[in-house]
Amino acid sequence: MAARGLDREARQGLALVAPPFAYVLLVMAAPLLVMLATSLFLFKTGYREYVEGFTLANYLQVWADPIFRALMLRSLWVAGLVTLATVVLAFPVAYFLSFVVSPQRKALWLFLITIPFWTSYLIRVFLWSVILAPNGVVNSILDFFGLIERPLRMLNSVEAIVVTLSHAYAPFAILPIFVALERIDRALLEAGRDLGENRVMTFLRVTLPLAMPGVVAAALIVFIPTIGDYVTPTLIGGGRVPMIANMIQSQMLDQDNRPLGSAIAVTAMLVVAVLAAVFMALNRRFLKVRA
Amino acid sequence: MRPNWLGAYALLYLLFLYAPILLLPLFAFNDATIVAFPLRGFTTQWFGEMWENATLRRALGNSLIIAGSSAVLSTCLGIFAARASTRFRFPAKGGIMGAIMLPLVLPEIIVAMSLLVVLLSIGVTLSIVTVIVGHTLICMPYAITVLTTAFASLDPAFEEAAQDLGESKWGAFRLVILPLVMPGIISALLISFTVSLDEFIIAFFLAGNQPTLPTYIFSQLRFPASIPMIMALGTVLVLLSIVMLTIAEYFRRRGAARTGQNDRGFL
Incomplete structure (x- = not known):
């Protein structure tokens, strides 16, 4: 009974916090991940020319x-x-x-x-x-x-x-x-x-x-x-x-x-x-x- | 003697905090095109110029739409978060709430740039809508801080009593909880409004060619001839913010008094 009560409370709490959490995931976390992916999978070689595929070249360039x-x-x-x-x-x-x-x-x-x-x-x-x-x-x-x-x-x-x-x-x-x-x-x-x-x-x-x-x-x-x-x-x-x-x-x-x-x-x-x-x-x- | 020294220091500190703001009206009413001492004489010319400026009016309109929408959206989302964090225990609560509050410390340039990369790559046209999306994100933690104070010491007995008397969960929330936290909600709306109205970085990068008040101010700071008018605008904005914050503080305290909360101020 107690365990079920806690379960229900947990479900209600999660349901309540879902809208703001989803917003943060969508507007903050997802863009940050896209930024990370952009830095790891694209490399600019010329005007509007990019090489795709995993690379650390951007980071090497930053540190150098x-x-x-x-x-x-x-x-x-x-x-x-x-x-x-x-x-x-x-x-x-x-x-x-x-x-x-x-x-x-x-x-x-x-x-x-x-x-x-x-x-x-x-x-x-x-x-x-x-x-x-x-x-x-x-x-x-x-x-x-x-x-x-x-x-x-x-x-x-x-x-x-x-x-x-x-x-x-x-x-x-x-x-x-x-x-x-x-x-x-x-x-x-x-x-x-x-x-x-x-x-x-x-x-x-x-x-x-x-x-x-x-x-x-x-x-x-x-x-x-x-x-x-x-x-x-x-x-x-x-x-x-x-x-x-x-x-x-x-x-x-x-x-x-x-x-x-x-x-x-x-x-x-x-x-x-x-x-x-x-x-x-x-x-x-x-x-x-x-x- | 120690309290006196500390008190004197605190007053000096307060003066330091207010020094730039106190200079604003001096230059706003100063009859000179150069913002410097000594002051020349009194004029209201710069306020007149400000009033007749069409671009400024457009920027004001945009800013009001953005701040109004962001305030409503972030407060609505904030109500969910504050209610969940004060009333329920759920798994990963610390992590989830931490993520929701993170925009408070995340440098705005990072928020703005990452959003910009995404928006441009999926082909969204930059407009005041994209600014609202960003502002809702950064206003939400402020709204939640105020709302949490309002929700925190609500006696769960009120809600249980309403439910025992036959109200549904939603009915109990609408009829009992909502009126009790209403001052907190008004306070959260005003705070989010003020934060959005003053926000520059996200508006600068995500508004496309739409001016907002801060981006308009920024564009004018390069032209010495516009500075006196900007000082006049600044004076008006500071007064407006102080009025709104005072109202927010009034409601926040009323809410705190109503729920029997220990008073701690903002944040």
Whole structure:
């Protein structure tokens, strides 16, 4: 009877989840598989000429390409810096929200933090080019106080891209850390203090390890989409600091080499997946204590 | 003293988050064709230009159709997923729900390019319909997050009571559950609408020659003469998003209060 009941529940659950799951299979999974197949079974030999059949030629070409390696490394470097900046800057805010703000005020703070994230991504990114421009906000302020003789050149650099992306992905880092901090049983902190630890040691030995699942989630949630960001290198880099997304787009459309473009996309995804897996493995001991 | 330092830091952080948005109205009302300091004077000229722009109006029309359709589709699909994940246990649940939520972190360039390869190879003409297909995919995780909060702490006793009183499963869902989660549904619709309205990459690659608001903005950013008008447009869009998100938040909280949910904010 119990087994039958569970069976029925399982069937009902599967029937319910089928429409959204089918949509995801059709619109996300199937295209990704087609992309994989395109990279493995087609090779472009000339204008609208393709050789069919299994081949690793696209992948060999990708790995042999110094431009791919340079752009991939740059994307990883940028995403790594952005992740570090967002997580380090966001942690104190998440801590403040969880431990200092009164419970009635928390929702308001969260709302205020998330609002900029939902609005006009494109214009926000563009405004950073206004802020960092030679006649922009930062230079105007520095000039006003007489701190510089001539405007600083900040645009079209990796640093400018990092600043812009750190701003764009900031809320993504706060929320998972906040949720992890909220889950911490406050009695554990008291126990730490009762056992003679001071505030700093309690934070380092109790709060921080318990918050690590949130930190790991925040890092991944920021790292993965930033690698593939297209808008910021285009607008802030001014075309001079391309990242991997620009290369995928250029191969797919400008060069019209879809097999090679697909191979770049698949390779980039594999690199990111491997790094994410390594990162999670390194933090395994923190992720296990989640209870 | 520690809370004060933290509070001051949090306020500074908030200022950092809002800095670009606060600049928007400054430049939108500034009487100069160059977007830079010092400001020159007050004008509403750029809003007038924006109002008379025919391409912009077409882009707005397209964006509203796309955002409206994607919001309805992703919320409907999201209701199934949220209901299944909060009420039922089934095999491979973690994997299935993970796949459904994956578009949240998958870089949009990958989603856009893989869809583009498929659509082009089966000969589909790019239009706002193809954008709706893509936007529904990426809006769905957001809708599900909001809806899960609404469905999560629904007391199953309500539904059982309705069924004991002779309602069918569907009747119990329509008469008891649906009204209880309605605030969550409205909130999910508004959030998906906002996400779709603001989405650029998928619209850029899948819209063919149809403009949407973000792709129109992107095309104009190359022309310095159009920038002040874009600042005016940005001001309007930011205000519009804030209004919609505030309404969404209101309904989400009302829904949370109705089902006795612990409040955690979006996501």
